[in-house]
Amino acid sequence: MANVLTSVGxxxxxxxxxxxxxxxxxxxxAYREKEFGIxxxxxxxxxxxxxxxxxxxLIRLGLKEGDFLAIIGRNRPYMYWSIVAAQSVGAVPVPIYxxxxxxxxxxxxxxxxxxxxxxxxxEQVDKVIEIQDQLHQFEHMIYxxxxxxxxxxxxxxxxxxxxxxxxxxxxxELMDELxxxxxxxxxxxxxxxxxxxxxxxxxxxVVLSNRNVIETSKSSSQFDSLRQSDDVLAYLPxxxxxxxxxxxxQAYWTGFCVNCPESSDTMMTDxxxxxxxxxxxxxxxxxxxxxxxxxxxEDAGRLKKWLFDVFxxxxxxxxSAILDxxxxxxxxxxxxxxxxxxxxxxxKNTLGLSRVRVGYTAGEAIxxxxxxxxxxxxxxxxxxxxxxxxxxxxxxQPDGEVLSDxxxxxxxxxxxxxxxxxxxxxxxxxxxxxxxKNPEATHETKSPDGWVATGDAGFIDSDTGHLRIIDRAxxxxxxxxxxxxxxxxxENKLKFFPNILEAVVFGGGRDACxxxxxxxxxxxxxxxxxxxxxxxxxxxxxxxPQVMAAIQDHVEEVNRSLMDDRMLSGCQIHRFVVLxxxxxxxxxxxxxxxxxxxxxxxxxxxDIVDALYDSSTTVSTETExxxxxxxxxxxKATLEIRTVPMDDVSVRLAAE
Amino acid sequence: MINQPQPRTxxxxxxxxxxxxxxxxxxxxxxxxxxxxxxxxxxxxxxxRAIIGPNGAGKSSMLNVISGFYRPQEGEIWFRGRKRPAMxxxxxxxxxxxxxFQNIALFEGMSVLDNVMTGRLNHMxxxxxxxxxxKGKAEREEVENRERxxxxxxxxxxxxxxxxxxSRLPYGLKKRVELARALVxxxxxxxxxxxxxxxxxxxxxxxxxxxxxxxxxxxxxxxLIEHDMGVVMDxxxxxxVMDYGKKIGDGIPDEVRSNQDVxxxxxxxxxx
Numbered sequence: 001m002a003n004v005l006t007s008v009g010x011x012x013x014x015x016x017x018x019x020x021x022x023x024x025x026x027x028x029x030a031y032r033e034k035e036f037g038i039x040x041x042x043x044x045x046x047x048x049x050x051x052x053x054x055x056x057x058l059i060r061l062g063l064k065e066g067d068f069l070a071i072i073g074r075n076r077p078y079m080y081w082s083i084v085a086a087q088s089v090g091a092v093p094v095p096i097y098x099x100x101x102x103x104x105x106x107x108x109x110x111x112x113x114x115x116x117x118x119x120x121x122x123e124q125v126d127k128v129i130e131i132q133d134q135l136h137q138f139e140h141m142i143y144x145x146x147x148x149x150x151x152x153x154x155x156x157x158x159x160x161x162x163x164x165x166x167x168x169x170x171x172x173e174l175m176d177e178l179x180x181x182x183x184x185x186x187x188x189x190x191x192x193x194x195x196x197x198x199x200x201x202x203x204x205x206v207v208l209s210n211r212n213v214i215e216t217s218k219s220s221s222q223f224d225s226l227r228q229s230d231d232v233l234a235y236l237p238x239x240x241x242x243x244x245x246x247x248x249x250q251a252y253w254t255g256f257c258v259n260c261p262e263s264s265d266t267m268m269t270d271x272x273x274x275x276x277x278x279x280x281x282x283x284x285x286x287x288x289x290x291x292x293x294x295x296x297x298e299d300a301g302r303l304k305k306w307l308f309d310v311f312x313x314x315x316x317x318x319x320s321a322i323l324d325x326x327x328x329x330x331x332x333x334x335x336x337x338x339x340x341x342x343x344x345x346x347x348k349n350t351l352g353l354s355r356v357r358v359g360y361t362a363g364e365a366i367x368x369x370x371x372x373x374x375x376x377x378x379x380x381x382x383x384x385x386x387x388x389x390x391x392x393x394x395x396x397q398p399d400g401e402v403l404s405d406x407x408x409x410x411x412x413x414x415x416x417x418x419x420x421x422x423x424x425x426x427x428x429x430x431x432x433x434x435x436x437k438n439p440e441a442t443h444e445t446k447s448p449d450g451w452v453a454t455g456d457a458g459f460i461d462s463d464t465g466h467l468r469i470i471d472r473a474x475x476x477x478x479x480x481x482x483x484x485x486x487x488x489x490x491e492n493k494l495k496f497f498p499n500i501l502e503a504v505v506f507g508g509g510r511d512a513c514x515x516x517x518x519x520x521x522x523x524x525x526x527x528x529x530x531x532x533x534x535x536x537x538x539x540x541x542x543x544x545p546q547v548m549a550a551i552q553d554h555v556e557e558v559n560r561s562l563m564d565d566r567m568l569s570g571c572q573i574h575r576f577v578v579l580x581x582x583x584x585x586x587x588x589x590x591x592x593x594x595x596x597x598x599x600x601x602x603x604x605x606x607d608i609v610d611a612l613y614d615s616s617t618t619v620s621t622e623t624e625x626x627x628x629x630x631x632x633x634x635x636k637a638t639l640e641i642r643t644v645p646m647d648d649v650s651v652r653l654a655a656e
Numbered sequence: 657m658i659n660q661p662q663p664r665t666x667x668x669x670x671x672x673x674x675x676x677x678x679x680x681x682x683x684x685x686x687x688x689x690x691x692x693x694x695x696x697x698x699x700x701x702x703x704x705r706a707i708i709g710p711n712g713a714g715k716s717s718m719l720n721v722i723s724g725f726y727r728p729q730e731g732e733i734w735f736r737g738r739k740r741p742a743m744x745x746x747x748x749x750x751x752x753x754x755x756x757f758q759n760i761a762l763f764e765g766m767s768v769l770d771n772v773m774t775g776r777l778n779h780m781x782x783x784x785x786x787x788x789x790x791k792g793k794a795e796r797e798e799v800e801n802r803e804r805x806x807x808x809x810x811x812x813x814x815x816x817x818x819x820x821x822x823s824r825l826p827y828g829l830k831k832r833v834e835l836a837r838a839l840v841x842x843x844x845x846x847x848x849x850x851x852x853x854x855x856x857x858x859x860x861x862x863x864x865x866x867x868x869x870x871x872x873x874x875x876x877x878x879x880l881i882e883h884d885m886g887v888v889m890d891x892x893x894x895x896x897v898m899d900y901g902k903k904i905g906d907g908i909p910d911e912v913r914s915n916q917d918v919x920x921x922x923x924x925x926x927x928x
Contacts, residue, residue, distance in 0.1 A: 036806035037769075037818060129660050141658060147811070148869055153659040265816035 073120025
């Protein structure tokens with residue numbers, strides 16, 4: 001190609017990085033996707049051609065500079081190419097959560113005014129068609145999988161491969177235009193716009209520039225010495241900033257290979273087949289994996305169970321220390337080695353984590369027990385702290401300095417401060433440009449000199465220099481008697497029990513804490529099966545006396561561990577209820593990244609929460625639910641409220 | 657503005673071709689019991705043809721006649737313009753007629769993939785020697801057959817259970833695997849014996865979607881037996897109604913729905 005980058009030095013846009021990778025690593029795989037049972041792969045060289053063909057096709061369809069192109073679908077190479085192709089022609093890619101209901105999708109598409117939408121299959125085509133009347137700017141839709149779409153009107157609907165074909169055919173005519181547009185990209189042009197799910201209110205469009213993405217990718221790749229030969233599995237929602245950084249930012253910066261699973265159902269199998277070296281998962285995935293391991297060990301033979309128990313104890317004792325390179329005596333080392341041969345190695349292999357060199361968890365606090373479990377197996381799992389507004393990275397744990405209750409040291413190039421109220425602020429090259437069409441929110445979050453409020457309460461541990469996050473700043477409160485109330489801290493303790501999927505703790509400004517609890521159907525269902533407990537539905541299972549008893553045991557155990565904590569002993573749970581339905585993002589109870597929307601839940605289950613704080617022993621309730629296709633229905637239930645005996649505390653209170 | 661296609665009607669743009677199969681005056685008796693008495697109807701290329709009727713109406717018998725499992729005492733079967741001589745089921749299968757069963761008939765111990773691959777049997781080289789050393793043509797064939805199988809697995813969205821033994825699958829998925837096995841043989845006529853029996857609403861919706869997609873994408877002619885009237889009326893282009901071995905109605909769903917004999921057969925009629 002004849003043209004030369006207009007700026008000297010490092011590439012200043014993702015398309016420029018693509019060109020660099022295509023010339024430097026032209027023949028090594030950039031993308032793999034399992035399709036028709038086989039891993040198909042594309043080299044960096046092929047990727048450049050695919051992206052170019054699609055970009056030309058987009059120009060041909062009339063995509064202009066500054067236009068928005070929405071991307072809705074699961075992680076597939078074509079979807080990532082769409083992002084880079086959009087950037088190449090000077091448009092702004094906007095990945096959207098594919099499981100968003102029509103209403104949410106409509107809001108985002110209207111807000112950014114996307115003229116083009118790239119979708120995965122018929123389901124998403126139908127969803128967009130359903131809301132197209134509300135979208136004034138919407139013009140063209142491009143889909144990947146033609147199945148079921150043959151008979152649709154194709155004047156504004158196009159198949160991805162056809163757009164590429166037309167782009168290739170028009171290469172001579174449009175290539176100059178593409179080159180000109182690509183060369184106009186610089187550090188200040190917009191790289192991507194990502195909507196934050198927002199635990200409160202409507203989503204906000206976070207504008208990230210090439211500077212944000214590339215600078216952050218550069219420093220974070222160095223921090224973890226990511227290599228060109230690394231492999232990642234891209235399975236997290238494309239609309240989430242984490243996936244954008246790993247699968248686009250860092251992948252294009254270091255040139256490693258992005259592997260896409262065959263379907264969301266085959267993720268675990270694909271993970272095992274690929275064996276990523278760089279792995280990222282939110283705590284929920286690790287929780288689920290641990291729950292599955294525990295369930296399956298319950299079913300294992302005696303010898304296996306014994307081996308597992310013995311060696312897991314050994315691992316808990318020395319695993320993390322060995323991983324961190326701390327001194328460990330010879331006997332323990334030998335035992336650990338034996339454990340590795342007999343248990344940890346095979347287990348890691350089953351989990352698909354054998355090759356993981358750098359693993360991260362973030363997005364939510366992870367239960368220390370879960371974290372330690374994976375680390376003790378010898379998996380270099382670390383935590384980082386970040387948000388969309390920071391292009392992910394604010395703090396991260398360096399190798400060998402991993403603590404389960406911290407989120408790591410301040411990343412290179414990041415400045416951090418904690419104000420009097422305990423809220424964490426940061427300033428970095430990754431600081432977002434603005435919230436799109438929302439100057440008030442931008443102003444509220446980001447000060448003129450670049451400091452951004454995270455909305456999280458935390459402090460820097462003076463001994464280790466690590467940042468510790470307590471909770472969302474607005475959630476941390478005081479109880480009626482003035483003691484500290486940190487709901488998430490307690491919820492995380494509850495969620496470590498495999499039987500508990502989700503918990504919401506109330507208590508700010510009240511005399512006592514109470515909890516709504518969701519059981520984990522996989523774990524509890526399995527337990528029910530083994531104990532010959534008959535149940536007909538999720539709702540039925542939740543109200544079973546033995547399930548209630550088991551959950552009560554868990555709550556009591558959490559209370560015992562809270563009692564040891566001077567600061568948080570006031571957060572012991574006095575009363576709880578097991579909810580008759582799973583909290584669901586479709587009902588707005590969780591964000592798309594599965595964070596609890598506390599206020600909304602308190603509002604929605606007002607009757608139950610009220611009952612938790614009077615002396616009633618049951619509560620009848622009717623809850624609205626939204627089905628996957630957007631229809632609404634309701635569930636009625638009568639729930640039992642359990643009061644947890646609180647001898648010690650009441651005795652102590654009485655004494656005072 | 658993108659216009660979504662209208663729900664299917666008998667007049668939509670799908671190519672419904674000529675008659676592919678014709679049943680002429682079929683009578684089937686088991687001893688003194690007349691299971692089917694002198695029934696005639698036809699199936700057109702590319703359509704979804706339903707056979708409905710109350711319990712014991714003779715629907716499954718009719719399907720078994722088409723698949724060659726029962727040999728009718730009277731009547732003729734014309735397939736692709738030719739009168740079909742008495743045939744064994746495997747010969748019928750070779751003609752391009754595949755079926756699924758009311759009470760699933762899969763190889764329980766084998767994986768989903770292997771089950772689906774058995775559907776390719778009629779496309780495999782019978783040369784035992786070549787198969788044994790697995791070289792040359794045998795290898796190429798295996799690759800091609802696997803490719804076809806994988807396309808169907810992808811189409812029916814059962815990738816996640818590809819390697820799972822069938823015995824471990826829930827009922828709804830087994831039904832889908834059976835459909836996959838029938839489809840992979842690239843049939844020109846697909847017989848479905850109660851594809852939605854025993855399914856919940858969601859599974860029925862999925863299965864309906866797949867049946868429509870199969871018909872749309874591959875242009876496969878489908879003859880199905882079904883109890884669920886709602887499903888039948890939504891899916892099929894034309895419906896044959898049977899009662900006590902006799903044909904009591906034949907036509908597009910709307911005609912059949914308003915046919916008095918059909919209403920009587922389903923709702924009962926007072927004999928006073």
